[in-house]
Amino acid sequence: MNAERNKSEISAWIKHRSVELGFAGCGIAEAAFLSEEAPRLGKWLKSGMHGEMGYMANYNEKRLDPRKLLEGAKSVIVFLYNYYPEESLDETNNYILSKYAYGEDYHFVIKEKLGLLISGLKEKVGPIEARTFVDSAPVLERAWAVRAGLGWIGKNAHLISPKNGSFFFLAEIITDLELDYDIHKSNDLCGTCRNCIDACPTKAIIAPRVIDARKCISYLTIELKNEIPAEFSGKLENRIFGCDICQDVCPWNNFSKPHREDRFRPHPKLLDFSKTNWENLTPEQFNDIFEKSAVKRAKYTGLTKNIDFIKEGK
Ligand code: SF4
Ligand code: SF4
Structure with missing residues (x-):
């Protein structure tokens, strides 16, 4: 099998497997320095808008370049995992929890799934280096999701998928495996809405x-x-x-559709x-x-x- 065909087949397998594992979206971007985001991030941090989140100001080299998080990184695979509930908890004259916090901690649920995906990938392609990230390390997740062709960053700063809206967790696998890269569409479909x-x-x-x-x-x-x-x-x-x-x-x-993840149901x-x-x-x-x-x-x-x-x- 030639290398190009191999890359396409493996990329298609990753996307297929992501659907089997319940992910609502998967896109792949080439690992590179985030040159557009670097000045924006610098300005935001300089203005102090991150408040007490001191960790946001650390590891900026890594935050802007996945090759600093994993030596030899070639690809950033980005996943969307839906958390939109079938029904909201009662919000009438009540205290309110964000929908993402209704059920089990998403970090564990999603990490498990990414682990399964990597195991299968290793069986297929042999030894590779791969690290998983779920809102847990210096990764500019939304920027990578845009690069992987999954949507645009709305005026509310959330990633918006044109098919499914924004009630998603983002997660990534950074790997030294070379893959087929999705087309980066930066179409901002917010229009005049505010x-x-x-x-x-x-x-x-x-x-x-x-x-x-x-x-x-x-x-x-x-x-x-x-x-x-x-x-x-x-x-x-x-x-x-x-x-x-x-x-x-x-x-x-x-356009949000309810998730089908039992572990995200409220206690x-x-x-x-x-x-x-x-x-x-x-x-x-x-x-x-x-x-x-x-x-x-x-x-x-x-x-x-x-x-x-x-x-x-x-
Ligand atoms: S930016 Fe969004 S999440 Fe933050 S307070 Fe405003 S409405 Fe709420
Ligand atoms: S401007 Fe409108 S479309 Fe864009 S993120 Fe805000 S609410 Fe959504």
């Missing part, structure tokens, strides 16, 4: 595709370890872990959780309900701090 900018309760989208993380509810409720500044009192719209508002109002999410106890339950949450209940959840990241003290902040700001 729903996300107008709907953001804290005005965190300061320009198309530029989020001041220090004002973003996701940052305030998950990343910020100190007290939430008083200027956000009454503005969190009951969000206690993350925020989906700029995705909920995006017309491209009218049964959350189904009838009311404001009173949240306000009386005990550490034991927290550990029970969120044992396998990404909400653990906020810890009991962080989650109750968010609840108290909203309650007091009523």
Whole structure:
């Protein structure tokens, strides 16, 4: 088999296997320096918009060049994994969790699947170097998704897939295997829409595709370890872990289809959780309900701090 044919067949096999594993999208880009993103990232960091997320300012060489994350890297394979729920938890007069945090921690669910894909790939092509990333290391995931032809970055700074909207986790395999690369279409289909900018309760989208993380509810409720500044009192719209508002109002999410991942279903106890339950949450209940959840990241003290902040700001 000639090398070109081999590359195409292996690339097609990866995409086929990704569908079998439940991924909703898979694209492949050539590993290279992200020259367009480098000045944008530099400007954003210089302005301090990353707030307390000091890790964002580290490892920039690696963040901008996958060959610094894996020696000899040739390809970045990008995957989309749907987390759009069949039904939202009750949001009427209730505290709200971001949809991505309803079920089991996506890091584990997706890493497992990428591990299976790499095992199969190694069986097919022999020894290769490959590293998996799920929101866990310095990788500019959205930039790679665009390069891999999976969509564009909307004004809300999320990756938008023209077929499926934006309720996806992004994950990558960086490998030294040379593959067929997808065509990078940078078509921005936001047009004149500005729903996300107008709907953001804290005005965190300061320009198309530029989020001041220090004002973003996701940052305030998950990343910020100190007290939430008083200027956000009454503005969190009951969000206690993350925020989906700029995705909920995006017309491209009218095309979202429910995921089929059992592990992303909410813990049964959350189904009838009311404001009173949240306000009386005990550490034991927290550990029970969120044992396998990404909400653990906020810890009991962080989650109750968010609840108290909203309650007091009523
Ligand atoms: S996640 Fe919420 S707070 Fe952050 S930019 Fe979107 S709408 Fe604004
Ligand atoms: S809400 Fe409108 S402007 Fe914002 S990302 Fe979606 S299409 Fe683009």
